[in-house]
Amino acid sequence: MARRPTQRQLFAELAAKFGPEVAEAFMVVVADLKSGVEFQRLVAAIDQGDLNGAMEALHLDRAAFHALEAKINEAFIAGGQAAVSSMPASVAVGLRFDPGNQRAAAIIRATAGRLITGLLEIEREQARQFIAEGMARGAHPRAVGLDLVGRISRVTGKREGGLMGLSAPQRAYVATARAELASADPRLLKNYLSRGRRDRRFDRSITKAIREGRAVDPAIAAKAITAYERRLLQLRGEIIARTEGIPAIRAAKKEAYQQLVDSGRITEAEIERAWHNAGDRRVRDTHDAMGGQTVRGLTLPFQSPSGALMMYPGDSSLGAGADEIVACRCDESISIKRAA
Template identity: 40%
Template sequence: MATLRQQLNELIDKLSPNMEKAFLEAIADIKSEIVLKEVVERLERRDIAGAIEALHIDPAAFRPLSEAIRQAFNSGGVLTTGRMPRLTDPMGGRVVFRWDASNQAAETIIRTMSSTMVTNVMEGTVEAVRETIVSGYSQGQGPNTIALDLVGRKSAITGKREGGVIGLNGPQAELIERTRINLLSGDPALMRKYLGLKTRDKRLDGAVRRAITAGKPLDKATLDKVLMRLRDRNLKLRGEMIARTETVSSVMSAKHEAFLQALAKSNRDASLVTRKWRSAGDRRVRHTHVILNGQEVRGMDLAFQSSSGAMLRYPGDTTLGAGPGEIIACRCDVEYNFDFAEAFARSRGR
């Protein structure tokens, strides 16, 4: 039979695509509600704040993501509870324990995770929008061009907007604007950097190589295609990273909460639990988590301390201030062990 860790990994693999779909649907919904004329009018006045406001990037648009977090959290709690060790009270009596996703602590966790995630996505998106507007002005682009770079251009086939920066983060937007500058430079060394991008559309490599050979800037029509594909692929990449990271955080926080609920139900002290960090055990594990592997702490509140200084109670835990460098695409686990036998022996000896 598969271990709890294996089953949780399978659950994360199963739920991550749902989270990614929710993210992409939220971005598509934002784009569909934008009135391009309103954005252009504000850009004509060089009203950056007004242009951003006209995009209507608000928390309500990301409700599907919040629902996906709730689903992942609840599924992680149910699975962990089903694989919980046999529980006994302090006198050795059997305890029946069921996962409760509606209790106050669980609801607080879900609200906090949803709020934090939506805030981070919105802030990253606004940063990308601002980067694109400022860069557009500096390059002498007109309001219509900047607006289309923000929201995307409508596909003649689907009628949906493609290639906008909405949904990307600041560094992704900066990468795309730098690529635009490089491909317009006519400098072969700068233009060649595009061919090293993992998110490029390789079907356009031929046109870029021909421009490099000729030592000429890439023509506008091809450049528009290159940047549109680059934005779309970076949007998918961001969706994948958000989905994996948030699903891991949701499932692992539910696992932690399930053990807290079990302790409360069995009237046991948290000091009877030991927790051991387990890395994925391969070369893809970040260095700080390689060092954490095998480290053990007692109780439920004491955190593992990364060599970076970050504190985490479990993989994906951001409640103690751990940043993206410690949680993105993490595949680690924490092993929980009850020491009820020792406690029962002590109670009998009194």
């Protein structure tokens, strides 16, 4: 008879499943945003110095984020169901996770809403800033548009590359990488070759340019930048999945146990929660110190040595900053401690 998987094993499997799926959903969102751009209208508005008109041509609205919202909801429900399946049969027989529960629905609505609102606001602000800067320096309107939303691939017929979807630091990486490839300075070109997310297929051309003391061929540089932008976008999707998608699963675990308490089968005092870190060199120092920390009940938070409070790894509801939650790989186990 096969051994029943532990709670931590179940949730590790969910993280392995939904991490890539949430990241892919983000990629679908960005592709949808790019396909919805009225490119000729965008270029015309930039040419006329009409910033508001250019923003309208981008059609950046919440509806484009449906795929990401749906996947976060799916992850939340799966997390709740897994938590129930991991509970002792003596207390969980007949119990079903209810995502329609008023409290559960509010949790997932707030989780997905916060993520999508934040992403949309960032995208609008960064697009406005980039277009305004392009206008101010007198850049060619079409070049500004292409650098923002990407170029249409002859292979796929879809827009690839571009700054849309990237974080502010990633946009800065692209700007410096573009300057490096346009330079004939061997030092700058060598710096480009140190970028971990570059497409190594172009390394030979760049090495040749260094050897010959010239800049990289513009057509090759453009392809290299498009590939670099695409890889950075994939990285952002992975970070969003780890920072938002996986915590949704953890939030569902806590909610499932709250529903168990609400059913009257156990009391909250019988619940113990423990923090588990990933146990490798990539773990934050603060989370390394938190390994093994336990709290009773469902309302007490874990406390980081930094002073940050979290209900579960990745939780920001109590004010934990990005330095505590971004791409966190820790986990929480919840168990029932019956009195002897």
